Each structure stands twice: as C-alpha cells, then as structure tokens.
Amino acid sequence: SAVISQKPSRDICQRGTSLTIQCQVDSQVTMMFWYRQQPGQSLTLIATANQGSEATYESGFVIDKFPISRPNLTFSTLTVSNMSPEDSSIYLCSVGGSNTEAFFGQGTRLTVV
C-alpha cells in the first residue's frame, strides 16, 4: 500500500492566478498521476509525472496550463496556471492502478472566483 499526502486540501483563488498542489508519497514510485474530477463527474487523467523526464500529458491538457514537476521518486507538484472558473474542480494525485490497486491523495478542492 501507499500513503499519499496532498496539500492544500482546498483553496479559493482569484481568476488569472496560479495554484501549486503538492503530493508526497511514503515510498518511492516510478510514476505518479494527476487527475481532475469536475463536480459530479468522473476522474480524468491530466498527465503522468515521470521522474527525470517531462510529464506525459493526455489529450486536451497542455504543459503551459498544467506544469508538473517531479524532482524525486516520492514527490510531485501540479500547477494550475492562469486560472478561470472552469478550472474549479477536485485535483487528485495517484500512484499505481494499471495492474494493481491505485492509491489516491485526499484531493485538492479548487474554487476559482
């Protein structure tokens, strides 16, 4: 199993600003994942954070909007840049899942006003 700490747990931000979300895992993992969960919706994969290389983004998500850092095997950050109200969502980091149990952080509830 893996224990994931994510912060902040929630934030209210002004449009046009940026927010950086941090994710810390209690063990070393090769890949970390960032998901967005819009209100009442499913989990949509934003990108895979790879240690030592650039993140791999899914269709519809770009690095300029969602820059990701992965400085080591236990930590990653996701920045939501130049925010608009449409970015209001829950953002979750995760490890595992493709052939074993996925573990999720508690999520960051972002409200953009």
Add this chain to the structure above:
Amino acid sequence: GENVEQHPSTLSVQEGDSAVIKCTYSDSASNYFPWYKQELGKRPQLIIDIRSNVGEKKDQRIAVTLNKTAKHFSLHITETQPEDSAVYFCAAPPFSGGYNKLIFGAGTRLAVHP
C-alpha cells in the same frame, strides 16, 4: 485509445436488494479491471478487481464478472446496505503506453434506501 463506458449513471435500490453496474471497454488488450468506490467528499478506494485470466471474483457481498469476448465487466452487490450508497467507478488500463495508466468510466451513483 481506451474508451470505458459505464451504465447506469444512477441506480436506486431498496435495502437488501441486489445492484448491478456494467462497463464496456474498447481495448481488447486490456487485462486488469478494477472497481472503485467514492463516498461523498472522500478519495476513491478499490473495492474489488479482476484480471483477464479469470471470469469471476467474489469478496463477501461483492462480485465482479468479466466477459473478455464481449469486452464487458460487471459489479454485483448483493444484500445492499445503506452504507453501500456511494459513486462507483469502473476502470481499465489501455495497452498503448504499456499499461501505465488507468481510464475511468463515468461513474454510477448508487442510492440504497432503508
């Protein structure tokens, strides 16, 4: 890429009844099929999973069945209880990229009424 479709979007049952949620996937190479439960305001948690080499798996009141030929898998909850009320997500890993990510279905909101 992988497409995972989930039905129904909402399901309402009486306590003690059974609930069935169905998912279909598009990537025939997918080989791992988990189900996650998300209670209100909480993170998703795995409740059961199945691999492509078996057709059914049970864990107390929960079971998952897999039909590889038809590319669909189902979650079965028997003797439902109010605490089963939550949103349930199926998922599957696409073969492209070497199974290194998970694609989720749209979710089913299950309500169990006492």
